[in-house]
Amino acid sequence: MALRFSNTYGLKLLKESFSGFLAPLTNNINETVRHRPSKHWDPKFKWLRRAKVMKVDLPKFNEDVDNLSEEEIRSRLKEKGLLPRRPYLERPFFISCTGGVFEPYVPPEGDGKVSAITAQGAKQKLQFLEKKSKTMMAIRKIRSFEEDFESPQFLKEAEEIYKKMHECLMKEDKEEIENYVTEKAYPEVMHNVEYKTIRWKFLENIELPYIVHARCTDIVSKENIFAQVTVRFHTKQSLAVYDRFGRLMYGSEILAKDVLEYVVFEKHLANEYGVWRIHQKIIPDWLPPKEPVKTTYVKPPEPEEVQQITAKDAVGEKAMIDDLPPKIEGNPEKLVTA
16 A cells, blocks of 8 residues: 555656656656556456466366266266266177188099099099089079179189289288288288298199189178188199298299199178188198208218318418427526527
């Protein structure tokens, strides 16, 4: 109060005492000027200063949520725009492929070598016709989901998928190859590919591919149906695998070999966006073992070479001993140099 009185009294003295060149300055002084340094004397921008600050409702961290009633929890969630908790603990999951081959195809022994004219070849053809009824029923089931499914078109698509998968394997394209193999086959295909160089070529078809086996099954529910079609490929290919040092480990880029394979293609029929992908390769029991991978190492020396090396070392050591200066006997302090 005393400060305000002194300020007002000082202003009156300035008005009365000063004149001349200070008169224009003292005439405009208002007695109601606020002297708080944190506020402007003109209040018209108060609402702008107030708009700078946004009030935020901070959560109550010390509140015991377990003791709240259901109505209080519901009101809190409604204020924040959240849905109430579900009364069950179920979690959605998606099955993109099966874990294996159901009713796998058993290739006949000697397939690709036995002619249909021989007794064994005729027996194989008869067994194939007997098992064809289930395959036709499975193809009919596939057509109930895909009206345009035809065997010739599917075989062209399967051959293209087969080629694309091997091309992605050569380039080690881990993202693109997922469009051509299932999640079950992906680790089997990409196993031990790192630090390797693969050269693969598809040369020609010895026999046209054809469907030998088809099956459909449901998982979890009757509407969730998967289809598996086994295709027989008899082709001529070339394969060469090099290690990280560029040394040939397996195969040859020049030598072409006849390859007989039974490839299982799978599709999730219940999924509208499902595609045919390679699921597994069937390896028959009668197939001969594969050629072992060539390993590179330093060739150990022969016994004769070892003896020659030891003799050379002995001669070298003797020459080094001969080149040494003669040993001086006696007290070196008494010797007088010339």
